[in-house]
Amino acid sequence: MRFAVSVIGLGLGLLVANPGSGLAATGSVGVQGTASDLFDYAADDFDGGPGINFFGTYRLNETFDARFDAGARFLEGNETLNRAFFAAPDLGARRGELTGNARVLPFTLDLVYRGEKWSQGRFWLPYVAVGLGFYDMEIEYIGADQATLDELQDEAEEFDMHPENYPEVVAGEARTQHVYEFGWNAKLGVNLYRTSGMFVNLESGVHGIQTDERWQPMWDVAIGIGALLPVD
Numbered sequence: 001m002r003f004a005v006s007v008i009g010l011g012l013g014l015l016v017a018n019p020g021s022g023l024a025a026t027g028s029v030g031v032q033g034t035a036s037d038l039f040d041y042a043a044d045d046f047d048g049g050p051g052i053n054f055f056g057t058y059r060l061n062e063t064f065d066a067r068f069d070a071g072a073r074f075l076e077g078n079e080t081l082n083r084a085f086f087a088a089p090d091l092g093a094r095r096g097e098l099t100g101n102a103r104v105l106p107f108t109l110d111l112v113y114r115g116e117k118w119s120q121g122r123f124w125l126p127y128v129a130v131g132l133g134f135y136d137m138e139i140e141y142i143g144a145d146q147a148t149l150d151e152l153q154d155e156a157e158e159f160d161m162h163p164e165n166y167p168e169v170v171a172g173e174a175r176t177q178h179v180y181e182f183g184w185n186a187k188l189g190v191n192l193y194r195t196s197g198m199f200v201n202l203e204s205g206v207h208g209i210q211t212d213e214r215w216q217p218m219w220d221v222a223i224g225i226g227a228l229l230p231v232d
Contacts, residue, residue: 081097181210
């Protein structure tokens with residue numbers, strides 16, 4: 001994170017010393033504040049939360065950029081009880097555990113299409129981006145109370161689910177689960193440029209995180225600031 005802040009500071013400093021001309025730049029750097037949430041099957045397990053995101057783009061040609069993002073999202077757990085031996089999506093929960101808070105670190109690499117034919121050289125520039133991602137997730141779980149665990153045990157034995165083959169859950173015991181998965185993402189946004197070469201960024205995005213059981217989607221909305229990098 002300190003490295004990303006240093007890169008953004010260097011870009012801003014170069015622009016102060018040598019402002020870019022219009023939109024003709026080698027790329028850009030920026031930082032965003034985000035709001036994110038998991039939806040679909042995990043919607044009841046987590047509430048949305050804040051985050052931060054750093055990005056950098058490199059101009060490939062008159063139409064396309066390459067973009068790299070790294071950030072963090074912090075989601076609030078709803079203490080939802082997992083009653084299944086195989087949860088879908090598979091985020092590491094064990095039968096009899098309650099969902100706690102989650103931290104997601106997304107790292108994405110995208111191809112960006114700049115909509116310059118729509119902005120026609122004006123101060124605003126829309127764009128769309130699609131690409132691949134790697135997701136480092138850290139999720140807190142806590143064992144349910146003993147009465148609930150006993151109920152689940154009786155249910156498993158009644159339906160011959162062989163609970164002895166699965167990890168034991170201890171009442172009230174906290175546990176941290178690490179999940180590392182690949183996926184994809186798509187973004188839609190607009191940059192609002194200043195004559196100095198700085199810009200305000202408005203963006204929404206969606207991620208698809210591949211788990212063993214199903215794709216787990218996550219959405220983002222973001223507002224940020226950035227700066228064009230000087231022309232070569």
